[in-house]
Amino acid sequence: MNQINVLIADDHTLIRAGIRELLQNMSGIEVIGEASNGREALERIKEFSPDIVLLDIAMSELNGLEVAERVNKDFPSVSVIILSMYANEEYVLQALKVGAHGYLLKDSAPNELEIAIKAVIRGETYLSPSISKTLVSDYLKRITESPIEEKNTSNVFIKLTSRQREILQLIAEGNSTKEMAVKLNVSAKTIETHRSKIMERLGIHDIPGLVRYAIRSGIISSQ
Amino acid sequence: MNQINVLIADDHTLIRAGIRELLQNMSGIEVIGEASNGREALERIKEFSPDIVLLDIAMSELNGLEVAERVNKDFPSVSVIILSMYANEEYVLQALKVGAHGYLLKDSAPNELEIAIKAVIRGETYLSPSISKTLVSDYLKRITESPIEEKNTSNVFIKLTSRQREILQLIAEGNSTKEMAVKLNVSAKTIETHRSKIMERLGIHDIPGLVRYAIRSGIISSQ
DNA sequence: TGGCACAATCAGGAAATTGCTGATTATCTA
DNA sequence: TAGATAATCAGCAATTTCCTGATTGTGCCA
Numbered sequence: 001m002n003q004i005n006v007l008i009a010d011d012h013t014l015i016r017a018g019i020r021e022l023l024q025n026m027s028g029i030e031v032i033g034e035a036s037n038g039r040e041a042l043e044r045i046k047e048f049s050p051d052i053v054l055l056d057i058a059m060s061e062l063n064g065l066e067v068a069e070r071v072n073k074d075f076p077s078v079s080v081i082i083l084s085m086y087a088n089e090e091y092v093l094q095a096l097k098v099g100a101h102g103y104l105l106k107d108s109a110p111n112e113l114e115i116a117i118k119a120v121i122r123g124e125t126y127l128s129p130s131i132s133k134t135l136v137s138d139y140l141k142r143i144t145e146s147p148i149e150e151k152n153t154s155n156v157f158i159k160l161t162s163r164q165r166e167i168l169q170l171i172a173e174g175n176s177t178k179e180m181a182v183k184l185n186v187s188a189k190t191i192e193t194h195r196s197k198i199m200e201r202l203g204i205h206d207i208p209g210l211v212r213y214a215i216r217s218g219i220i221s222s223q
Numbered sequence: 224m225n226q227i228n229v230l231i232a233d234d235h236t237l238i239r240a241g242i243r244e245l246l247q248n249m250s251g252i253e254v255i256g257e258a259s260n261g262r263e264a265l266e267r268i269k270e271f272s273p274d275i276v277l278l279d280i281a282m283s284e285l286n287g288l289e290v291a292e293r294v295n296k297d298f299p300s301v302s303v304i305i306l307s308m309y310a311n312e313e314y315v316l317q318a319l320k321v322g323a324h325g326y327l328l329k330d331s332a333p334n335e336l337e338i339a340i341k342a343v344i345r346g347e348t349y350l351s352p353s354i355s356k357t358l359v360s361d362y363l364k365r366i367t368e369s370p371i372e373e374k375n376t377s378n379v380f381i382k383l384t385s386r387q388r389e390i391l392q393l394i395a396e397g398n399s400t401k402e403m404a405v406k407l408n409v410s411a412k413t414i415e416t417h418r419s420k421i422m423e424r425l426g427i428h429d430i431p432g433l434v435r436y437a438i439r440s441g442i443i444s445s446q
Numbered sequence: 447t448g449g450c451a452c453a454a455t456c457a458g459g460a461a462a463t464t465g466c467t468g469a470t471t472a473t474c475t476a
Numbered sequence: 477t478a479g480a481t482a483a484t485c486a487g488c489a490a491t492t493t494c495c496t497g498a499t500t501g502t503g504c505c506a
Binding site: 012017105210 | 234235236237238240241242244245248306308327328329330331332333335336394395396397398399429430431432433434435438439443445446
Binding site for chain 4: 449461467
């Protein structure tokens with residue numbers, strides 16, 4: 001039989017062991033190795049030449065996206081599936097940009113893992129259903145339409161205008177609509193409009209969500 | 224046979240499935256249920272009366288430490304093992320303070336899980352080896368020698384009541400007043416009162432400030 | 447054991463904010 | 477130069493917050 005050889009890379013031993021168990025119950029799939037951080041993952045890939053690598057994003061040494069990029073460049077025959085806790089659009093786009101073939105949420109059903117692996121082996125791109133299907137085409141359209149913009153890489157800088165980032169920061173810092181209006185010398189209505197545009201773009205529709213977004217994208221710190 | 228009945232509470236389906244597989248390969252242990260967030264965990268505990276609950280810390284609705292505290296109070300026959308990504312001393316101490324019987328890193332070897340469960344069933348306290356053994360004695364010494372000093376901890380657990388922390392978490396997770404009222408089955412007016420008390424106690428008078436506070440005090444993550 | 451502090455619950459009503467629809471002006475670009 | 481997008485603002489209904497005050501239960505302690 002032609003087994004699909006899989007390598008698991010995740011910081012957490014227990015998680016790796018759990019995933020390994022799940023995979024070993026699936027027919028046609030064999031776990032040929034594990035790695036406990038990003039750098040080790042690259043070594044194991046070189047050593048084992050797996051068909052598929054399951055990469056956690058949050059790894060020490062080298063994060064999963066970084067690893068994915070190098071795998072795509074140096075080992076093009078190896079397919080990458082990102083295993084992530086976050087449905088965060090930024091991460092998904094970033095993953096696709098660096099050549100990942102799959103993006104699976106840790107929140108997925110176990111059999112999704114099997115489906116994902118087999119889809120990727122067939123040459124398809126697999127995303128967890130909860131991640132909008134339009135992402136890929138949107139993304140591809142975006143980079144083919146304006147390839148130069150690519151270096152703006154990840155986060156907020158491609159999604160929001162300068163004014164919007166300015167206002168997002170003020171919101172996350174705790175300013176009220178009225179306070180922002182005074183600071184920026186515009187009407188409160190204008191601030192409201194900006195806020196709703198920001199929310200629309202980010203797909204986040206509550207203030208706490210904006211604050212968390214601002215923190216994780218580095219616009220402000222939580223301190 | 225006297226099986227040890229275990230309940231698994233973790234936000235991520237895949238992780239739960241993996242842990243379940245691991246446990247099912249261990250003799251004398253049976254997984255009798257799962258929960259995908261803190262509140263659901265309490266419901267399942269009430270329903271199933273497990274011997275052991277494995278609680279992830281980072282759960283939505285109610286975080287693992289909060290759940291542990293309530294389990295310890297309302298279901299003293301149920302033992303709690305915290306499953307965490309972090310060896311963070313604060314977390315460990317907090318877990319012990321709220322009555323957890325075990326603190327296991329997700330980075331542990333699979334068989335540690337078995338060891339931990341069986342130790343806890345025997346009435347022992349189990350901590351992952353990588354967590355300094357001195358923690359417990361240090362902690363105990365500290366609280367017996369100068370119990371007043373407790374306020375030096377300065378974290379949420381002393382400043383807010385359990386209910387208030389619960390609501391702070393929900394706020395920071397983006398729930399509206401109305402949504403929280405429905406989830407907690409109280410009136411919106413009650414939520415409003417809680418929120419204003421929380422703000423009063425913390426001296427923070429805006430939602431973004433609460434969110435940042437919740438993040439830096441570990442009640443939620445920014446992800 | 448009576449009372450005190452405090453937690454948790456809820457209400458009324460004024461005041462403030464938001465959401466929604468729609469509009470104007472300036473700028474940049476295909 | 478037309479079309480898309482950004483930044484600005486308004487009206488108004490609906491929702492939410494803020495402030496004051498009240499009730500109930502519980503633990504504590506003098």
